[in-house]
Amino acid sequence: MIKNILLSLSVLLSPCLTHADNLADDKTVLLQSTTSTANSGLYDYLLPVFESQTGIQVNVVAVGTGQAIKNATNCDADVLLIHARESELEFVSQGYGIERHDLMYNDFIIVGPQSDPANIANLNTISDALTAIADTQSIFISRGDDSGTHKKEVSLWNNADTDPTIHSGKWYRETGSGMGATLNLAVGMNAYTLTDRATWLSFKNRGSHRIVIEGDESLFNQYGIILVNPAKCPRSNVESGQAFVNWMISETGQSLIEQYKLNAQQLFYPNASQ
Amino acid sequence: MTTFSQVLSEVAMLLSGPDPDLIEIVGLSLRVSVTATVLACLIGLPLGALLAIRPFPGRGLCTLLINTLMGMPPVVLGLMVYLLLSRSGPMGFLQLLYTPTAMIIAQFALVLPIVAALTRQQVEDSWKDYCDPMHSLCVPTTSAVQTLLWDNRLSLLTAALAGFSRAISEVGAVIIVGGNIDHLTRVMTTAIVLETSKGDLPLALALGVVLMTIALIINALVFSSKGKLA
Numbered sequence: 001m002i003k004n005i006l007l008s009l010s011v012l013l014s015p016c017l018t019h020a021d022n023l024a025d026d027k028t029v030l031l032q033s034t035t036s037t038a039n040s041g042l043y044d045y046l047l048p049v050f051e052s053q054t055g056i057q058v059n060v061v062a063v064g065t066g067q068a069i070k071n072a073t074n075c076d077a078d079v080l081l082i083h084a085r086e087s088e089l090e091f092v093s094q095g096y097g098i099e100r101h102d103l104m105y106n107d108f109i110i111v112g113p114q115s116d117p118a119n120i121a122n123l124n125t126i127s128d129a130l131t132a133i134a135d136t137q138s139i140f141i142s143r144g145d146d147s148g149t150h151k152k153e154v155s156l157w158n159n160a161d162t163d164p165t166i167h168s169g170k171w172y173r174e175t176g177s178g179m180g181a182t183l184n185l186a187v188g189m190n191a192y193t194l195t196d197r198a199t200w201l202s203f204k205n206r207g208s209h210r211i212v213i214e215g216d217e218s219l220f221n222q223y224g225i226i227l228v229n230p231a232k233c234p235r236s237n238v239e240s241g242q243a244f245v246n247w248m249i250s251e252t253g254q255s256l257i258e259q260y261k262l263n264a265q266q267l268f269y270p271n272a273s274q
Numbered sequence: 275m276t277t278f279s280q281v282l283s284e285v286a287m288l289l290s291g292p293d294p295d296l297i298e299i300v301g302l303s304l305r306v307s308v309t310a311t312v313l314a315c316l317i318g319l320p321l322g323a324l325l326a327i328r329p330f331p332g333r334g335l336c337t338l339l340i341n342t343l344m345g346m347p348p349v350v351l352g353l354m355v356y357l358l359l360s361r362s363g364p365m366g367f368l369q370l371l372y373t374p375t376a377m378i379i380a381q382f383a384l385v386l387p388i389v390a391a392l393t394r395q396q397v398e399d400s401w402k403d404y405c406d407p408m409h410s411l412c413v414p415t416t417s418a419v420q421t422l423l424w425d426n427r428l429s430l431l432t433a434a435l436a437g438f439s440r441a442i443s444e445v446g447a448v449i450i451v452g453g454n455i456d457h458l459t460r461v462m463t464t465a466i467v468l469e470t471s472k473g474d475l476p477l478a479l480a481l482g483v484v485l486m487t488i489a490l491i492i493n494a495l496v497f498s499s500k501g502k503l504a
Contacts, residue, residue, distance in 0.1 A: 039472050061453035075361035180471025205473030235361045
């Protein structure tokens with residue numbers, strides 16, 4: 001009886017245990033990425049082309065920029081694709097990355113409730129808008145997770161000479177979660193929040209929220225791509241990683257990024273310098 | 275606002291045509307959670323039985339520990355397995371991070387204390403009835419464990435189901451050690467998290483309904499097999 005059970009178990013388990021799970025395969029790239037590029041469908045558009053041209057499979061782990069950098073610092077990445085320029089340069093200067101390339105850009109926007117309680121939709125600068133939000137104590141949801149968007153938000157508050165964190169838990173609310181979760185909260189709480197345009201355009205639970213601030217120069221959102229340094233991470237897959245970085249900043253990759261549209265709107269603008 | 279009719283129409287959409295992506299995700303969910311549960315039972319059942327009938331110094335402490343580990347937050351366990359399997363971690367050379375195997379390891383560690391603790395309690399209760407006759411007949415520990423596990427098979431099946439339910443429903447551990455990679459480590463729960471983050475709440479809820487339907491079918495299969503086992 002027990003023999004029979006064990007036998008049937010081993011038959012049941014064998015395909016699971018022998019399955020080719022190995023990521024160390026030369027023909028795979030482990031990409032730690034910010035979420036906006038994944039959630040907006042960009043990878044679904046680009047990666048099949050790259051895979052068919054090179055035979056290299058790209059495995060995307062989409063987390064916030066802060067988390068992506070931490071994972072890559074632990075060597076759990078071959079390539080890093082994020083949007084926080086200063087942190088990227090620091091990553092490279094610490095020796096974890098070989099070289100940082102500009103890849104593409106879009107912009108950040110402030111979204112808020114239709115009623116616009118802080119009355120900021122007609123203001124011209126982001127600093128004026130944030131000051132108005134603070135003055136009227138309108139609810140503002142912050143990522144609060146050290147992501148690229150959060151870092152940008154902190155710098156915007158600095159520019160506006162306002163420290164919202166002293167009001168944390170009152171009108172300034174830090175979710176510590178991803179962009180999507182934060183947008184869900186903002187919609188649920190009738191609050192303002194900062195988001196990248198790509199995530200907003202691909203986000204489905206918008207309720208009656210709308211873009212209230214856009215177009216300020218300081219809302220520029222640059223994405224960068226970095227190959228992880230094999231000198232720091234000997235197990236990284238440098239050949240395939242390099243091939244992927246080269247392809248993304250090549251004419252082929254750049255023109256595909258340009259062509260990617262969601263609901264007839266372009267989400268990312270390529271600007272790699274070769 | 276998301277309405278029930280939206281969710282229901284999404285469920286109907288998901289179930290109408292055999293969407294290959296959905297089948298892949300469901301298949302991986304089952305493969306990971308069933309494997310983790312079976313492995314946890316292989317070790318947890320005899321371990322729980324031994325804890326129940328074999329006195330040794332520190333047994334009380336072991337029991338306390340296993341009972342406490344039942345409440346381990348999946349995200350904490352996921353982090354521990356992540357640190358272990360990370361390329362810069364002690365087991366990094368195995369190259370297992372972001373693979374289904376890593377997810378099986380994490381869920382195995384989540385399920386093991388549940389199976390072991392529930393088995394221990396069940397076997398201890400029935401051991402009281404066996405204790406004397408077995409001692410007088412000098413039954414060796416191995417056959418005592420075998421007999422007790424077999425005689426308690428119906429209750430222990432419920433323990434295994436409790437473990438499986440924990441595995442199939444958790445997201446905290448698999449999203450950290452699996453990475454929710456499309457076509458590689460995406461399972462039902464991580465797909466639900468992803469769709470929620472995209473704001474597609476009807477699809478997220480519909481996936482939840484599909485997941486619960488699968489759990490229902492598995493429970494029904496086990497329930498109907500109880501008659502044959504009894």
